[in-house]
Amino acid sequence: MSGEESISYTESIHRAKNIYRFPLIPVRGIPLMSHIANNWDEICAFQPHPSDLLIATYPKAGTTWTQEIVDLLLHNGDADVCRRAPTVQRVPFLEIFAPQPIPSGLELLSKMDPPRVIKTHLPIQLVPKGFWENKCKTIYVARNAKDNMVSYFHFDRMNQTQPEPGPWDGYIHKFMKGELGWGSWYDHVKGYWKERQTRNILYLFYEDMKENPRREVERVMRHLDLLLPDDVISRIVELTSFQVMKENPMANYTFIPKPIFDFSISPFMRKGVVGDWSNHFTAEQSKMFDEDYERKMEGWNIPFRTQI
Ligand code: PPS
Numbered sequence: 057m058s059g060e061e062s063i064s065y066t067e068s069i070h071r072a073k074n075i076y077r078f079p080l081i082p083v084r085g086i087p088l089m090s091h092i093a094n095n096w097d098e099i100c101a102f103q104p105h106p107s108d109l110l111i112a113t114y115p116k117a118g119t120t121w122t123q124e125i126v127d128l129l130l131h132n133g134d135a136d137v138c139r140r141a142p143t144v145q146r147v148p149f150l151e152i153f154a155p156q157p158i159p160s161g162l163e164l165l166s167k168m169d170p171p172r173v174i175k176t177h178l179p180i181q182l183v184p185k186g187f188w189e190n191k192c193k194t195i196y197v198a199r200n201a202k203d204n205m206v207s208y209f210h211f212d213r214m215n216q217t218q219p220e221p222g223p224w225d226g227y228i229h230k231f232m233k234g235e236l237g238w239g240s241w242y243d244h245v246k247g248y249w250k251e252r253q254t255r256n257i258l259y260l261f262y263e264d265m266k267e268n269p270r271r272e273v274e275r276v277m278r279h280l281d282l283l284l285p286d287d288v289i290s291r292i293v294e295l296t297s298f299q300v301m302k303e304n305p306m307a308n309y310t311f312i313p314k315p316i317f318d319f320s321i322s323p324f325m326r327k328g329v330v331g332d333w334s335n336h337f338t339a340e341q342s343k344m345f346d347e348d349y350e351r352k353m354e355g356w357n358i359p360f361r362t363q364i
Contacts, residue, residue: 075315077220086179086239089219091153095162099151099184102162105170106190109280111147114244115177115237116207117199118262120324122276123147124296124307126173126195129277133288135295139306146306150176150184158312177238180247188255193279196248199262200360201241201349202333202342205231209336210322212236217316228341232348242352249358263330263361269293298328330364 081093092099104110111126113119123143131137140146148164165172176183187194199207205228212221219237221227234240252259258279265272270293277284284292294300301307302325309317309324317324337345 075216078217080219080235080237084182086182087235087237088151089217089237092151095153098162099153100182102150102165102184103186104174104184104190104192105172106192107171108187108190108192109171109173110176110183110187110192110194111173111197112176112178112180112183112194112248112257113197114199114204114241116211117204118197118260118265119175119177120307120309121262121265121296121301122195122197122260123173123175124301125273125276125292126280128292128295129273129280129282129284130173132284133291133295135291138295139304142306142309142311147173147175150174151178179239179244180251191256194248194255194257195260195276195279196252196257197260197262197265198245198248198358198360200330200333200362201231202337202345202362203262203330204241206333206336207326208236210326211324214318214321214324215316216318224336225341228337228345232345242349245358245360246353246356249356261360263364266328266330267364269296298325301325302328331362333362 078089078091080087081090082088083093083096088096109126111119111122113122120143123146124138127138127146128134138146144158145164148161148168149158150161150165152158152161154160154163161174165174208231209221209224209227212218212227222230230236231241234243238244248257249259251257258275260272260275270289273289273293273296277289295304302323305311307325310319314320333342
């Protein structure tokens with residue numbers, strides 16, 4: 057589908073006036089937006105092809121960035137090809153069902169030939185079994201809890217289909233209790249960490265990508281069994297920098313109309329930094345969060361960094 061077609065698609069959503077904040081409904085104990093929960097059987101039954109690649113993340117951990125890196129790697133760093141359509145059409149979002157700002161993942165997938173790159177925010181236990189049975193390659197991106205939550209908070213404010221975030225202080229507690237869409241951050245990052253070796257999962261950290269994007273792009277390249285020349289890798293690093301992606305209409309979500317993504321509240325490509333949490337948490341909130349974090353993450357040794 058071309059970018060032009062996608063714009064008319066979103067305009068039609070705009071006209072439909074059926075935009076509202078979807079409530080959360082638990083699916084096997086995980087709160088998912090109602091349009092996902094109501095279509096769960098179909099989502100769960102999705103059969104990927106062994107050549108399909110899964111990009112899995114907790115929301116706001118660096119999905120779009122990784123999608124862009126992967127698309128460019130698969131197209132030899134060709135910027136024009138990777139501007140063929142918005143991210144949501146190049147990389148179907150497995151569990152999303154219309155009416156949404158984003159086209160239904162299963163519908164898009166049914167029109168695409170493998171190998172496909174597929175996005176999901178599902179925790180590992182809800183990922184359709186076919187991905188593991190078919191030994192599909194997976195990339196998981198994790199981001200430190202505090203920055204991840206800040207980014208999610210601003211996204212919930214601006215995306216008028218996400219559940220109402222409420223005030224910041226209450227949001228922290230919802231995050232800690234796993235009450236946001238797609239459930240507990242803690243369980244999400246642990247679930248993929250535990251299985252990373254047995255299920256061919258490349259486990260990336262947002263902070264590592266910020267610190268040394270070239271090193272991480274090369275890790276993704278090797279995971280995809282590709283070997284691209286140095287100058288192509290350099291171009292991909294440049295094209296996937298925050299500044300370049302923020303200006304790229306096929307990567308920055310500006311094609312989604314204002315009634316759905318209200319950029320006057322917060323842009324999708326917001327800050328793209330490590331450590332913005334320190335501008336949001338009070339000292340007291342930070343202490344309370346850290347103490348709870350230590351309890352929940354004890355014994356896991358997942359190397360998260362809240363600063364670089
Ligand atoms: S989503 O809606 O779950 O798919 O969002 P996701 O893409 O996972 O996360 C959005 C956050 O990632 C930041 N971002 C980037 N940071 C650095 N470099 C690049 N290229 C990049 N692309 C996206 C984006 O700005 C959001 O983070 P915040 O902290 O809100 O700025």
